[in-house]
Amino acid sequence: MADHGDTGTQTPRERYRAQVQEEIKKHAWEQMAVAGASALSLNAIAKQMGMSGPALYRYFAGRDELITELIRDAYRSLADTFRAASETVGTGEPGLAVLAHALRGWALADPQRYFLVYGTPVPGYHAPDDITVIASENMVMMLDACAELPSDGPVTSFEAHIEGLGSRWADGHAAPPVALRRALAFWTRLHGVLSLELAGHFNGMGFDPALLFAAELDDLLR
Amino acid sequence: MADHGDTGTQTPRERYRAQVQEEIKKHAWEQMAVAGASALSLNAIAKQMGMSGPALYRYFAGRDELITELIRDAYRSLADTFRAASETVGTGEPGLAVLAHALRGWALADPQRYFLVYGTPVPGYHAPDDITVIASENMVMMLDACAELPSDGPVTSFEAHIEGLGSRWADGHAAPPVALRRALAFWTRLHGVLSLELAGHFNGMGFDPALLFAAELDDLLR
DNA sequence: TCGCTTTCGTTAGAAGTTGTAACTCACGAC
């Protein structure tokens, strides 16, 4: 995990505050992994840390703000994972494949974290602006990986529909429409497999989800 | 909506009980549509119906049982939609296409209902057996629609991996591996597009999700 | 080193939730 926020010029109070904030989030993640986001309890976290319930309100304005912070961290973690993966290129394997495997590993490592980013949204919840910024970072890496693949063949009607939208998705990224289409398919198809797998919908069906994921990835690279 | 349960031989008390149970679920759906499943409150439902909170426990053992019942209804509603759609065949359009459009219409009609079936699961929750039975009904119709499409070309390694599993997914359904692969792709790819669309992840990206859905469906039928 | 100020953690409490227990009362069966 990368450390965000300048730990250099900090007063002792700020340092302590950041530490406690991190510890709260650590317990929140543990609690969420076993019971899901909806079962997150500030009181339980406080009890685990040996504090009283209202003490947490010095660090987070409320349950919603804590969850928002966890969502932000999840996005950052995914972006870090993607960044680390895209730096291990040149092994002959296409960039899209290493991104796909990084995504799958990240999702399996903590399913609830994946669902926090891509799962059922809470009606009425609006993500802060900086989250969409990080999401667009991920889009940049996906588009880069798609742009390095051959883009021959005729342009379909949908590709014509999305032509030129790359600059909107990823801050001035000029990718050919075939790459945009491929990035969209990459996102939606792998999410389709991953979310159903993590939700347990493949249980008892008798096949290996990893092989389905690999088969979908193969189709993507064709 | 089809009526489930024999309304023929019922005592007045049973009839009244069923009516109240339906009304509770009706209010639950309304409340869930605006605030999501996690915000479902028995007290609020009771207040809306002019009853006291504990009165609802005559009809449902608790919040979990009510949600389980809603999930069951959602599965049934999807199965009904699929059944109704697959009866409108013979118009030249492939069965998979009408199933896909039925799925999309059903999902857009009530996003929270879709998420109740395919969204983020609650850790530790296990679906009752009869739900998996209904789910397998849907699989039958999907496999039927896939089996009527041409299945030529070489068999991939993943298709070899899932060969013969049709009988397990849909109670003795003997479909060729290519059809099984197509059914899996149908499910995962359309879910990928739908869930991201309903979650609002395409907002502000400047394209029409319906066209992406149609493009994915086109790929499926190729 | 002393004092001031900021901030942390506490307890008390309001308002909400799920869920149980015990008590009426009315409906329906006989």
Add this chain to the structure above:
DNA sequence: GTCGTGAGTTACAACTTCTAACGAAAGCGA
């Protein structure tokens, strides 16, 4: 008409988030 079953009530326990007011401790400047 009587009588049992079941519906709905209030009261209550235990939990939640979150606010308010207080005490104590820690850092910062002089």
